[in-house]
Amino acid sequence: MQSAPTHGKIHVAVIGGGVIGVCSASWLLREGFAVTIVEPGEIANGSSFGNAGCFNPSSVVPMSMPGNITKVPGWLLDPLGPLSIRWAYLPRIAPWLLRFLQAGSRQRVEKQAAALAGLLRDSPDVYLPLVENAGALDLLRRDGHLMVYLTRADFEADAFAWQLRKRNGIDYTVLERDALWQLEPALSRDYQLGVLLPGNGHTVNPQRFVAALANAFLRNGGQIKRAKVQGFDLTGERLAGLCTDGGIVAADRAVVAAGAYSKQFATQLGDSVPLDTERGYHIIVRSPEASPGLPILDTSGKFVATPMETGLRLAGTVEFAGLEAPPDWRRARNLLKLGKRLFPGLAETYPEDRLSVWMGFRPSMPDSLPVIGYSRRTRDVVYAFGHGHIGMAAGANTGHLVTDLITGKVPRVPVEPFSPQRFG
DSSP states (O other): OBOOOOTTSOEEEEEOOSHHHHHHHHHHHHTTOEEEEEESSOTTOSHHHHSOOEEOTTTTSOSSOTTHHHHHHHHHHOTTOSEEEOGGGHHHHHHHHHHHHHTTSHHHHHHHHHHHHHHHTTHHHHHHHHHHHHTOGGGEEOOOEEEEESSHHHHHHTHHHHHHHHHTTOOOEEEETHHHHHHOTTSOTTOOEEEEETTOEEESOHHHHHHHHHHHHHHTTOEEEEOOEEEEEEETTEEEEEEETTEEEEOSEEEEOOGGGOHHHHHHTTOOOOOEEEEEEEEEESSOSSOOSSOEEETTTTEEEEEETTEEEEEEEEEEOTTTSOOOHHHHHHHHHHHHHHOTTSOSOOOGGGEEEEEEEEEEOTTSOOEEEEOSSOTTEEEEEOBGGGHHHHHHHHHHHHHHHHHTOOOSSOOGGGOTTTTO
């Protein structure tokens, strides 16, 4: 058995080296716990590597909205559409999709948006203590975000979503035609309206950002163990450690922050959670001929274009195919076609050495709310997974909530909406 470096402290083992795990471990270390991150691969090598890098307090609008059911067939039939389902996976994902559609009632969406607003509030600011300690301020931008529409009618069709944002404290400014094109000269003139969200931020390199936080965690006395967690060493309701492929990691408390791979751990602890994976793709254009000055969400193509230090990252789409199926790199290539529509100044074709593609697994819940709370079997284990499209944005605040739960404090944000037991 590997002895825990407690030195009289309570030892917490965090399963997962993505942004949620690293932020949770960092706040716990600051609270005085002895903390070990247990991760089988490299830090920030999953969804934290390939996402759009956005810190979005504005992402209070759930994925399932009233009227979505009428849009799904068109998305599935569109080769450039934002949604794809591998038909062999349909029987397995069907119960999740049913829950997803049920979550889209107006009454449920109002409650989900309010819960997300608490979790995402002041996202860039909440990160600052960790970022400053890591010496990573150069990786953080506070330039806001832009959402663009082809027509004013498209914007007005999104009225309920903008009402949700406004009711939950999100400031925004509507820009039309010349005002929009002046702000973003590279943008196609086909886009007639944009909405500027000044409270949002982004990182110019998500992987380097999370790795910098992890390096600071190590410098401050935390530990990282390379191992694959297999289960829990429990005596009754008390945790003794984690069972890994490298032996037992002794621990008094544990945090499950393993992203799309978290469901197995919840099942072991008696919790049935409808976690599935949305496979997301990105493509990066190195040294692009045209690029925005701030992240842009194309509402028609449902993807984000983010200027990063590695080039222009085009990220998005949803593919349901599980954790085992090989990537469909056509979906990444399709993002380049959409990017060309957004920025006509991009080249018609690119040599392969100027492009890179990626696919990763978003851990997604059908009601767009992550799972944050105590496990059913023991309060020694806290869950923090299922963040879907808001992992980067919610990382710092989720870490705070995890720390509150482990210390027994009243959480700074109500966690009842995120309860792992909300599904029965």
